[in-house]
Amino acid sequence: MGERRCRYCQEIFQPSKFQPRQTVCGEAECQRKRRTNYHRGKLASDPEYREGCRDSPRKWRARNPEYWKQYRQKNPAVVEQNRGQQKLRDQKRKLCNLANNTSALDLKHSAAQVWLIGSGAAHLANNNSAPAQVFVIQALPPRPFPPESSCKQHPAGSVANPAA
Numbered sequence: 001m002g003e004r005r006c007r008y009c010q011e012i013f014q015p016s017k018f019q020p021r022q023t024v025c026g027e028a029e030c031q032r033k034r035r036t037n038y039h040r041g042k043l044a045s046d047p048e049y050r051e052g053c054r055d056s057p058r059k060w061r062a063r064n065p066e067y068w069k070q071y072r073q074k075n076p077a078v079v080e081q082n083r084g085q086q087k088l089r090d091q092k093r094k095l096c097n098l099a100n101n102t103s104a105l106d107l108k109h110s111a112a113q114v115w116l117i118g119s120g121a122a123h124l125a126n127n128n129s130a131p132a133q134v135f136v137i138q139a140l141p142p143r144p145f146p147p148e149s150s151c152k153q154h155p156a157g158s159v160a161n162p163a164a
């Protein structure tokens with residue numbers, strides 16, 4: 001994919017594969033300029049958009065039910081990003097529900113240790129704003145002792161998966 005020059009900062013950048021016509025780099029300052037310019041241009045050229053800025057968002061949505069649908073179709077990258085963030089929020093809510101559910105075990109005193117590996121680990125360990133993901137895995141109830149026959153089928157030392 002071709003590199004191009006940002007029309008605000010003049011730096012070379014790689015356009016997003018979701019935005020093949022991107023003309024502004026990803027720097028926050030350039031993106032802010034882009035949004036401001038877009039807003040100004042739209043205010044001048046698009047009466048519907050102008051109305052939208054004047055009205056309460058809810059009233060406007062009720063009158064323009066297709067707007068966000070079209071916006072999502074035109075901006076798949078934004079949709080994807082929002083979806084990811086929503087997923088994280090859902091996970092967090094699920095975990096909170098679990099924690100409030102008295103049938104969930106309190107793991108605060110568990111002996112689990114967390115190991116960070118890889119080149120960035122030292123930095124991560126010292127950075128207490130590092131994001132953390134916690135996985136809560138539902139334990140299976142302990143199985144009853146296997147009947148005699150299954151021991152004969154899988155004698156000790158045999159390969160569990162002969163296909164491997």
Ligand SMILES: [Zn+2]
Binds near residue numbers: 009010
């Ligand atoms: Zn730029």
